Amino acid sequence: MRGRHAVGAALLAAVLLAGCQSEEPVAGNTSSAPVERRPSGYGSVFLAMDECSSFGTTSFTEVPCDGERAAARVVARHDGTVRDGPPCPGTTDFVLHISEQSPSDEDGDGAVPQGYACMRNLEPPHPGDPGAGGGPRTIVGDCVYSTGGGRQVRETSCDGKSEKKPxxxxxxxxxxRSQCPVSTALYVQLGGERPVGCARPV
Structure with a gap:
């Protein structure tokens, strides 16, 4: 590796599912987009904490945060897989999954390990905000609807403007569960340190 130039990694953008267990309803959202391969050149780690990516319909790349192409910032960065690693911050807008790459820079030592970057848009909209109806995690303030059978739920916007009403x-x-208010009508799996979401009808 020369200086602080890192090797670009092929990415698949996907939104992290909130988790799934048969004993209680869960909420989740999914989306994906490929990311073009290129040297980053903006830090010793590809898409490290506080670095930025472009945002488009077909690809994401690491870009300077003060550049006109910058659209989202890394708010957390972890090695490994989403399933095995720490959850992203609650208001994360989307997750970029970084595939492992073998050395390919000029010196042959620029390997990029498998990991994931939790991203926050630099400007609104922020689907990860409470009640906004998106993001990789379901958090307090979010609304959900049943997908059938009462065992699975998905997130939707609380303002009622989405296709599915809350x-x-x-x-x-x-x-x-025993710590939920008596008015709780539904238990939603959130993950993290407080994994049970207490939900009431809207």
Whole structure:
């Protein structure tokens, strides 16, 4: 590796699912986009904390944060897979999955390990905000609707402007069901340190 120039990694952008267990309803969203391959040149780690990416319909690349192509900033960066690693911050807008790449720079030592970057748009809209109806995680303030059978739920916007109308709103996150308010009508799996979401009808 020469200086702080890192090797670009092929990415697949996907939104992290909130998790799934058969014992309680879960919420999740999905989206994906390929990312073009190119040297980053902006840090010793490809898409490290506080670095920025472009945003387009077909690809993402690492770009200077003060450049006109910058659209989203890395708010957390972890090695490994989303399933095995720490969850992204609650208001993350989307997740970029970084595939492992073998050395390919001039010196032959620029390997990029598998990992993922939690991204936040530099400007609105922010689908990861509470009630906005998107993002990789379901958090307090989000609304959900049943996808059938009462065992699975998905996130939707609380303002009722999405195709699916909200049926429940997550009002509290707790460690276990018994800590939810008595008005709780639905338990939603959130993940993280307080994995149970207490939801009530809207």
């Amino acid at each position: 049926q429940y709103k997550v009002v509290k996150a707790v460690g276990k």
